[in-house]
Amino acid sequence: MRPADLAREHGISTQAIRNYERDGCLPLAERTPSGYRIYTELHASALRAYLALVAAYGHATAGSAMTALHADRLDDALTELDRGHAQLLRDRETLTAVRAAVGHLTGAATGTGLPVLPGARTVGEVAHRLGITPATLRTWEAAGILAPARDRATGHRRYLPADVRDAELAHLLRRGGYLLDHIATVLRQIRTAGGTGELAGALDGWQQRLTTRGLAMLTASARLDRYLALRAADPERPAGTAT
Template sequence: MRPIDLAREHGLSAQAIRNYDEAGILPAAERSASGYRRYTPRHAQALRAFLALRGGHGHQQAAAILRAVHRGDRESAYRLLDVAHVALLDERATRTEVATALGSLSTAEPAPIAGRALTVGELARRIGVHPATLRTWEDAGILRPERDVGTGYRIYGAAAVRDAEIARQLRRGGYRLVQVAQFVESLRAAGGTEALRVFLEDWQDRLTARGRHLLAGAAQLDGYLRLLDEP
């Protein structure tokens, strides 16, 4: 087969196939007398495996898995597969934790705080972060502290405490500051419950999709390994 023959199945260009070849994603190709690459069904299955793995592992990790296979280091390939599954399992647990925490935090009317509003240090101790983190969240638009009339210092009422607790949970889930800010803003605008429902459903959908991609990639890789093991 020629590069274009492999490319056609996946809507790729012949140059993309040559790039994958040079990157070690495909096994070494033989050359014709005139110098053209010649591919076999093994190359076609290696390409299917890479493209399927890429959906769950990303480009770099998928390429690393195929390179490990091609240098005969299947143990390293299996370890890379395992790492992705462990990371997915950890994220599932984090989502459950976040859902549980946000379920009690993100109400339309934040629960009142007993006594006066909290200072920077008090809020930082309450949620287990450094005071500088709270200022970073404020700069990102996540927190909106008020100012004490007498001292001018930042103070955090019920709404700000709720937003800080939400931010802590989402940051533990690996979300970037801009994503946390967008969620908190949506929560304010939607009054709480609808934004929370959509957020958690989207997160679950992403986890499910990644799980399916990991399964599909493993299946295609298994098919490729079977071809390599044939005489």
């Protein structure tokens, strides 16, 4: 196969094929005496696997996994993918928690909300809970998304359970790609009117994106498995990364 043959299947450029080989995302190609690359079904399978990994995990993870694989570090490649699955699970758990929080908000608006647990958290504790920085929380506060109280003696922020809930909502929506002003509007709507229609739509959209990502991971796993089988069956398979 020529670079154009691989590129045509995916609607990409021949330069992209050469770049993928150079970066270690594809195995090294053999060369003709005149220097032209010769690709095989092994390379075609590697390209299908790599592009499927990009769709499921993103360029960085896909690249790290394929370069590790071509350096004969299979466990490192699988670890990269494990991190992606772990993130998807965390997102699903967060979504479940936020849906529960929305139910609490709706119930609170009608006087039937769940009891609020006592206690307050610091900005550092909330940041650690969400896996973000305190500076991010302060940015959300400046954007009108959060409004934690202040300790009268120290002036430090005090995040009550409702504030933590709002931070979790904001975190999920940010992961879903929503802008800060949109998130602020959603939370204001819930606080003032108890209406969750807009938020429910956002959560449904994020749920669909999680489903799409999960299905993309299944596709990527199947194509990667096919590529690994071809590598194992090829006694003269290319190894290493391009120079």
